[in-house]
Amino acid sequence: MGKTIAIANQKGGVGKTTTAINLGAALAAADMKVLVVDMDAQANCTSGLGTSKDCVQKSIYHSLVLDEPLKGIILDTDLENLKLIPADKNLTGAVVELIEVPEREFILKRLLCHVAGQFDFVIVDTPPSLNVLTLNALVAADSVLIPIQCEYFALEGVTDLLETLNRVRSNYNPDLSILGVVLTMFDERTNLANQVRADLKNFFSGKMLNTVIPRNVRLAEAPSFGKPIIIYDIRSKGAESYVNLAREILNHEKES
Amino acid sequence: MGKTIAIANQKGGVGKTTTAINLGAALAAADMKVLVVDMDAQANCTSGLGTSKDCVQKSIYHSLVLDEPLKGIILDTDLENLKLIPADKNLTGAVVELIEVPEREFILKRLLCHVAGQFDFVIVDTPPSLNVLTLNALVAADSVLIPIQCEYFALEGVTDLLETLNRVRSNYNPDLSILGVVLTMFDERTNLANQVRADLKNFFSGKMLNTVIPRNVRLAEAPSFGKPIIIYDIRSKGAESYVNLAREILNHEKES
Ligand SMILES: Nc1ncnc2c1ncn2[C@@H]1O[C@H](COP(=O)(O)OP(=O)(O)OP(=O)(O)O)[C@@H](O)[C@H]1O
Numbered sequence: 098m099g100k101t102i103a104i105a106n107q108k109g110g111v112g113k114t115t116t117a118i119n120l121g122a123a124l125a126a127a128d129m130k131v132l133v134v135d136m137d138a139q140a141n142c143t144s145g146l147g148t149s150k151d152c153v154q155k156s157i158y159h160s161l162v163l164d165e166p167l168k169g170i171i172l173d174t175d176l177e178n179l180k181l182i183p184a185d186k187n188l189t190g191a192v193v194e195l196i197e198v199p200e201r202e203f204i205l206k207r208l209l210c211h212v213a214g215q216f217d218f219v220i221v222d223t224p225p226s227l228n229v230l231t232l233n234a235l236v237a238a239d240s241v242l243i244p245i246q247c248e249y250f251a252l253e254g255v256t257d258l259l260e261t262l263n264r265v266r267s268n269y270n271p272d273l274s275i276l277g278v279v280l281t282m283f284d285e286r287t288n289l290a291n292q293v294r295a296d297l298k299n300f301f302s303g304k305m306l307n308t309v310i311p312r313n314v315r316l317a318e319a320p321s322f323g324k325p326i327i328i329y330d331i332r333s334k335g336a337e338s339y340v341n342l343a344r345e346i347l348n349h350e351k352e353s
Numbered sequence: 354m355g356k357t358i359a360i361a362n363q364k365g366g367v368g369k370t371t372t373a374i375n376l377g378a379a380l381a382a383a384d385m386k387v388l389v390v391d392m393d394a395q396a397n398c399t400s401g402l403g404t405s406k407d408c409v410q411k412s413i414y415h416s417l418v419l420d421e422p423l424k425g426i427i428l429d430t431d432l433e434n435l436k437l438i439p440a441d442k443n444l445t446g447a448v449v450e451l452i453e454v455p456e457r458e459f460i461l462k463r464l465l466c467h468v469a470g471q472f473d474f475v476i477v478d479t480p481p482s483l484n485v486l487t488l489n490a491l492v493a494a495d496s497v498l499i500p501i502q503c504e505y506f507a508l509e510g511v512t513d514l515l516e517t518l519n520r521v522r523s524n525y526n527p528d529l530s531i532l533g534v535v536l537t538m539f540d541e542r543t544n545l546a547n548q549v550r551a552d553l554k555n556f557f558s559g560k561m562l563n564t565v566i567p568r569n570v571r572l573a574e575a576p577s578f579g580k581p582i583i584i585y586d587i588r589s590k591g592a593e594s595y596v597n598l599a600r601e602i603l604n605h606e607k608e609s
């Protein structure tokens with residue numbers, strides 16, 4: 098039975114989508130069967146994995162709001178072991194459309210039950226917000242991976258995120274654990290990054306993952322070709338760091 | 354009568370808050386009376402202007418949802434000509450709490466009528482989402498300033514944003530204009546940035562502002578001291594570029 102990992106942090110632009118795409122691809126390259134679910138109306142994960150917005154006929158919106166089974170919307174990607182459930186901009190309206198639905202927080206969890214058995218990992222990308230879509234991802238997840246950029250505003254939002262995780266644990270998903278915190282776009286030359294890193298180590302102690310993702314322009318270039326970094330430029334520092342992250346998470350799963 | 358400018362782009366982490374704080378401060382230093390309104394539950398604008406989360410007793414939430422008059426929640430900042438209406442994390446719930454309120458899109462516009470006369474500029478920072486809070490800012494605004502990072506995912510979201518602006522114009526605010534697009538965190542050494550810049554010039558033609566904000570770590574350091582860049586480090590490239598942006602906007606307003 099696969100592990101479901103939500104990638105969440107309500108701070109914008111910290112590398113959630115880049116992590117979902119490239120961790121997913123690296124795990125798939127390590128012969129894991131991986132499903133990536135895009136829960137963000139921006140649909141960056143969808144386009145970053147090579148599916149253009151015009152090609153998406155049915156997205157996660159159709160399953161969440163219109164009860165379409167997930168089976169019918171799973172798409173292939175460049176990697177054989179990597180599948181995608183796309184998003185589209187209809188998701189912008191989903192937050193309001195789901196207001197009256199009883200147990201709306203559990204919709205994704207129930208949908209994933211039908212397909213999760215086919216995968217070793219399900220990775221869920223979330224929008225920069227603590228709305229019902231992110232809530233669905235946290236309720237469906239076994240654990241949450243928190244990408245954090247080493248800057249002040251990103252540090253500020255951490256306590257809100259942890260409060261939300263506690264609320265999710267006590268109301269909806271008691272087994273939700275923190276897989277870890279991964280530092281992204283890390284520039285070791287700046288005092289700010291090293292200072293924030295030290296603050297985070299104090300705050301999270303054992304939960305900081307060893308793998309740090311450096312700032313690497315190849316990671317920002319890859320999505321314009323619709324390719325994960327290991328296909329776009331396997332020799333880059335970005336590819337190396339996400340392969341290390343996948344290895345660290347695989348070892349972590351073996352131990353637990 | 355003052356000009357209200359919304360700073361909006363649903364893509365996360367593109368420099369909305371950094372632009373709201375530092376454009377606001379640069380205009381205030383140019384002897385304009387400026388009010389900055391923080392409409393994001395992350396409250397980054399609030400802390401970036403020196404107000405700690407624990408000190409905020411009443412925020413924009415209390416006016417939007419509980420009908421408190423704005424006059425009672427306006428705070429001072431380090432700059433005499435710069436005032437702040439703070440945010441707090443109650444805003445996370447506002448999206449749902451305002452669902453049943455008739456004409457909920459017009460609440461901020463009506464609130465600002467009572468105070469806008471005292472200011473030359475009202476600058477509204479928005480969250481990374483096209484929700485009812487961002488909608489309130491776009492309905493209240495005379496014009497919208499769009500910060501864009503020169504990367505692929507930021508480029509992708511532009512059409513959704515323009516569609517939203519068209520919808521706002523036809524349903525709520527016919528006079529909403531685009532003040533301009535400002536490139537942020539621009540790194541001229543990368544091909545990606547120059548390529549995306551060229552794409553944006555084609556797409557926006559006359560709406561691209563001349564001022565470009567470079568990537569400058571001093572801009573990322575300043576918020577940890579609760580100071581705008583012109584106070585934290587007036588000699589930095591970041592301060593220089595936001596002073597140029599303020600001058601360009603002041604010239605733009607004189608001409609129109
Ligand atoms: N390690 C990195 N090095 C360089 N650029 C990066 C890196 N990680 C992400 N980026 C770029 O930074 C921007 C923000 O990353 P991304 O979109 O993945 O963040 P996000 O948290 O998903 O954003 P949002 O909050 O809008 O969903 C993107 O343009 C991406 O290409």
Ligand SMILES: Nc1ncnc2c1ncn2[C@@H]1O[C@H](COP(=O)(O)OP(=O)(O)OP(=O)(O)O)[C@@H](O)[C@H]1O
Pocket residue numbers: 107108109110225248249250251364365366367368369370371372393397479480481537538539566567568569570571572573574576591
């Ligand atoms: N020109 C710049 N140079 C370097 N760092 C910058 C620059 N502009 C912003 N930053 C930093 O980049 C990060 C993102 O900027 P900011 O928080 O202003 O974006 P935002 O669009 O308001 O994000 P959100 O979508 O979460 O509201 C912050 O840590 C900020 O300090």
Ligand SMILES: [Mg+2]
Pocket residue numbers: 113114115137141223224
């Ligand atoms: Mg994203």
Ligand SMILES: [Mg+2]
Pocket residue numbers: 369370371393397479480
């Ligand atoms: Mg912001």
